[in-house]
Amino acid sequence: MVTRLMNWFDDRLPLTATIERHLTKYPAPINMNIWYLAGVLLVVVLVIQLASGIWLLMNYEPTAEGAFASIQYIMRDVEYGYIIRYMHTTGASAFFALIYLHMFRGMMYGSYQKPRELLWVLGWITYVLLCALGFTGYVLPWGQMSFWAAQVIMSLFGSIPYIGEDLLTWIRGDYLISGITLNRLFAFHVVLLPLALIAVVFVHILALHEVGSNNPDGVDVKKYKDEDGVPLDTKPFFPYDVMHDLYAIGVFLIFFVTIMFFYPDGGGYVIEYVNYEAADNLKTPEHIVPSWYYTPFYAMLRAVTFPLFGLSAKFLGFVVMAAGIAIFVALPWLDRSPVKSIKYKGVYSKFFLALFVVSFFVLGYLGTVTSTPGRTIAAQIFTVTYFAYFFLMPIYSKYEKCKPVPERVQLG
Numbered sequence: 299m300v301t302r303l304m305n306w307f308d309d310r311l312p313l314t315a316t317i318e319r320h321l322t323k324y325p326a327p328i329n330m331n332i333w334y335l336a337g338v339l340l341v342v343v344l345v346i347q348l349a350s351g352i353w354l355l356m357n358y359e360p361t362a363e364g365a366f367a368s369i370q371y372i373m374r375d376v377e378y379g380y381i382i383r384y385m386h387t388t389g390a391s392a393f394f395a396l397i398y399l400h401m402f403r404g405m406m407y408g409s410y411q412k413p414r415e416l417l418w419v420l421g422w423i424t425y426v427l428l429c430a431l432g433f434t435g436y437v438l439p440w441g442q443m444s445f446w447a448a449q450v451i452m453s454l455f456g457s458i459p460y461i462g463e464d465l466l467t468w469i470r471g472d473y474l475i476s477g478i479t480l481n482r483l484f485a486f487h488v489v490l491l492p493l494a495l496i497a498v499v500f501v502h503i504l505a506l507h508e509v510g511s512n513n514p515d516g517v518d519v520k521k522y523k524d525e526d527g528v529p530l531d532t533k534p535f536f537p538y539d540v541m542h543d544l545y546a547i548g549v550f551l552i553f554f555v556t557i558m559f560f561y562p563d564g565g566g567y568v569i570e571y572v573n574y575e576a577a578d579n580l581k582t583p584e585h586i587v588p589s590w591y592y593t594p595f596y597a598m599l600r601a602v603t604f605p606l607f608g609l610s611a612k613f614l615g616f617v618v619m620a621a622g623i624a625i626f627v628a629l630p631w632l633d634r635s636p637v638k639s640i641k642y643k644g645v646y647s648k649f650f651l652a653l654f655v656v657s658f659f660v661l662g663y664l665g666t667v668t669s670t671p672g673r674t675i676a677a678q679i680f681t682v683t684y685f686a687y688f689f690l691m692p693i694y695s696k697y698e699k700c701k702p703v704p705e706r707v708q709l710g
């Protein structure tokens with residue numbers, strides 16, 4: 299019966315072949331490690347966000363008058379509303395934590411190098427979409443931080459020479475941030491951006507399955523195949539990786555629900571305390587900070603304190619901040635190393651990757667605290683070291699001495 303049903307489908311749509319190619323028989327390298335779990339966990343979080351988002355939407359009101367109250371209503375009166383909301387707020391932070399781990403894995407193992415450039419670019423697009431989703435979503439509760447974060451970020455567009463002011467009015471849809479602005483951010487957050495994210499993630503995974511997974515050794519597993527043409531250093535995705543991934547999903551969900559039920563504010567990082575107050579355009583909070591996942595870039599924005607060539611410090615800060623996010627997309631073309639994995643790269647690659655990590659964390663911290671002259675200097679120094687990893691890469695990756703790469707993957 300099942301075979302006949304499958305045959306019926308297969309005659310009309312290559313169902314079995316697609317499942318085998320993309321799931322059950324996908325040849326995954328045998329030496330994949332814990333870093334390879336972030337991808338599947340990102341898919342899990344994407345599903346969590348879509349499901350919890352749809353439920354939130356059933357009771358949320360996208361108006362300046364009703365938004366804040368509708369969140370209170372969800373928290374207090376809607377059955378299990380608080381769980382659904384905390385699921386969505388925890389999911390937002392988990393999404394970013396995982397995407398940073400996922401990107402870092404790619405940077406460590408040179409997963410952006412040929413032939414995976416397009417895979418990397420598609421991944422980077424998902425990151426940009428996620429940044430936009432995070433920002434638009436943050437405005438929706440219409441709390442104090444929602445309002446003022448929107449004010450700070452949107453005003454950056456106003457700093458663009460010549461067109462800034464008009465562009466800003468156009469983006470806001472009003473002369474100041476209002477219900478009209480909230481409405482358009484709402485439309486982006488619930489329709490355009492999720493649709494785009496789902497589409498790009500889909501193509502990201504298709505692209506991955508076209509070129510195949512990289513691995514911690516960065517060797518080409520397709521080089522040696524058995525008599526059936528199956529790469530020797532791979533295993534079928536089912537049952538091996540499926541079991542492995544299910545275990546990881548279980549462990550991840552334990553962490554996830556622990557935060558969701560016991561520490562939903564995450565010490566003010568998952569939900570900021572100032573956002574428990576309703577938006578008030580006459581009262582600026584003492585200390586405006588973005589969500590933790592944007593703080594490295596916020597620190598870069600504040601690090602630029604001087605005008606240059608007639609351009610304002612604010613505009614230049616905006617450019618540096620945007621460049622901090624954009625520069626990742628150039629990695630496949632900046633890396634000139636003959637080897638992929640950091641395991642076999644030379645000492646300079648290791649040094650600059652470590653410097654990048656330190657800079658990212660220090661900037662992340664600096665973005666959460668009020669600026670002082672000392673902290674501004676620190677932010678300037680670490681902004682330079684952050685970019686040094688990227689801009690010096692064509693030089694150090696080309697001329698450093700690498701270790702010999704083995705022919706086949708190494709286990710243990």
Ligand code: HEM
Binds near residue numbers: 423
């Ligand atoms: C919603 C966001 C994303 C989802 C759902 C996602 C999903 C996945 C999945 C399921 C895999 C295969 C499993 C794995 O290798 O971990 C993967 C691989 C990969 N992803 Fe993503 N990804 C996302 C974002 C990104 C971003 C932002 C980048 C980089 C800028 C990226 C770059 C890559 C690369 C290079 C691989 C192949 C890695 C290798 O084979 O070593 N992805 N992704």
